[in-house]
Amino acid sequence: MSVLNAIRERMDSLHPKEKELAQFLLDQPQQAVQMTILELAQHAGSSTATVSRFCRSFHFQNFADFKMRLAAEVAQQPAAMQYQDIVAGNPLAEIVSAITANHLRSITDTTRLLDIEQLEAAIAALHSANRIDLYGSGTSGMIADDFYHKLIRIGKAAHSSSDPHLQLTSAASLTSRDVAVGISYSGETKETINALRVAVEQGATAISITRFGHTTLAEQASIRLFTTSSEAGMRRGDMASRMAQLHVVDILFTGLVSEHFDEYVPRLDHSFHMVTQYTGKEERKPT
Numbered sequence: 001m002s003v004l005n006a007i008r009e010r011m012d013s014l015h016p017k018e019k020e021l022a023q024f025l026l027d028q029p030q031q032a033v034q035m036t037i038l039e040l041a042q043h044a045g046s047s048t049a050t051v052s053r054f055c056r057s058f059h060f061q062n063f064a065d066f067k068m069r070l071a072a073e074v075a076q077q078p079a080a081m082q083y084q085d086i087v088a089g090n091p092l093a094e095i096v097s098a099i100t101a102n103h104l105r106s107i108t109d110t111t112r113l114l115d116i117e118q119l120e121a122a123i124a125a126l127h128s129a130n131r132i133d134l135y136g137s138g139t140s141g142m143i144a145d146d147f148y149h150k151l152i153r154i155g156k157a158a159h160s161s162s163d164p165h166l167q168l169t170s171a172a173s174l175t176s177r178d179v180a181v182g183i184s185y186s187g188e189t190k191e192t193i194n195a196l197r198v199a200v201e202q203g204a205t206a207i208s209i210t211r212f213g214h215t216t217l218a219e220q221a222s223i224r225l226f227t228t229s230s231e232a233g234m235r236r237g238d239m240a241s242r243m244a245q246l247h248v249v250d251i252l253f254t255g256l257v258s259e260h261f262d263e264y265v266p267r268l269d270h271s272f273h274m275v276t277q278y279t280g281k282e283e284r285k286p287t
Helices: 003-013 016-027 037-043 048-057 063-079 092-113 116-128 139-153 164-172 190-201 216-220 239-259 261-279
Strands: 132-135 158-161 179-183 205-211 223-227
Touching: 003 016, 003 063, 016 037, 016 048, 037 048, 048 063, 092 223, 092 239, 116 205, 116 223, 116 239, 132 139, 132 164, 132 190, 139 158, 139 179, 139 239, 139 261, 158 164, 164 190, 179 190, 190 205, 190 216, 205 216, 205 239, 223 239, 239 261
Parallel strands: 132 158, 132 179, 179 205, 205 223
Antiparallel strands: none
16 A cells, blocks of 8 residues: 555645645654654644544544555655656657556556456455446546446446436446445546446445545445555656556446356356357457
8 A cells, every 4th residue: 555645645625734644754754663652743733633643544443554554665665666758859768667666566566556346346246236326527437438348248247337417317327236336446436426326326336436535426436446546747647547447447347247147257258158159259268
C-alpha cells in the first residue's frame, strides 16, 4: 500500500488541520514514524483526535496500524520508482521507458492496496448475480465496457452504458439478486454515484472500484476495491490510473473463472467457437 501516494491524492479534499498533518507526513515521513501520536500531533499543529480521525479516513484501524504501514513504505523508498511526466521532444526510447515505468508503478501500488477478503466477496457476488450492471463515465466507462465484454463471454447477463440516463434506467430495474459495479477513479463522478445509489435502493449488491480513501462512490458500496496512481495533471490522460483499474478488473475476471472453472471455461470455449464459425475470424483461444 502506498500511504504517501494516497495522502497526496487526497490533499485537496482534506480539512485545514488535516492538510497541515498531511503535509508534515509528506515532508517528514522518516521522522513521523519515530513519533508517538501525541508527538506527531504537536509537530503537525493538530490534536490527537485529528490524527486518529485522519488515520481512520484512510481505512486504518488506528494510529499504530497507520504508522506500521508508513514505516514499511519509508523503508522501501530508496528503491521506489517515480512517475514520469510527458516532456516535449523526448526521444522515443525514453518515452517507451517512462510509460512502462508509470504502468508498472501503478499496478504495483494497486496490488499492495488489494484486500483479498473484499476480492473474494466481489467474486462470490458476481458469480451468484442474476444480472450485473456496470457504471462508468469517460475513461472509467471504457473499463466498464472491458469488464462487460469479459462477462458476456462466460454467459453472465451484464449491461454497460456510459449514458447516465440509461445507467439510471437499468439500475432502477435491478433486484436483490443482482450486482452493480461502479467504476470511477476519483470516486466523485456524479453520474456513477447516482446510478450506484439507485441500484442499492433496489436491493442490489454494490461494488465500487475507486482510488484509495473515503469517496462518495465507495460509501454507496458494500464491497470496496481500491486502486492508486500518483500521475497528476492533464497531460497524462489518465494512463496509469486506467491500467490500475484494468488490473483490478482482470483479477476479478480471472478469479471468477478460476474458482468456477468447470462452469465458465466451457462457456468461454463456446463463445470462441461461435465467433469463429460465424465471422470466419480466428480469435485467440482463451486459456
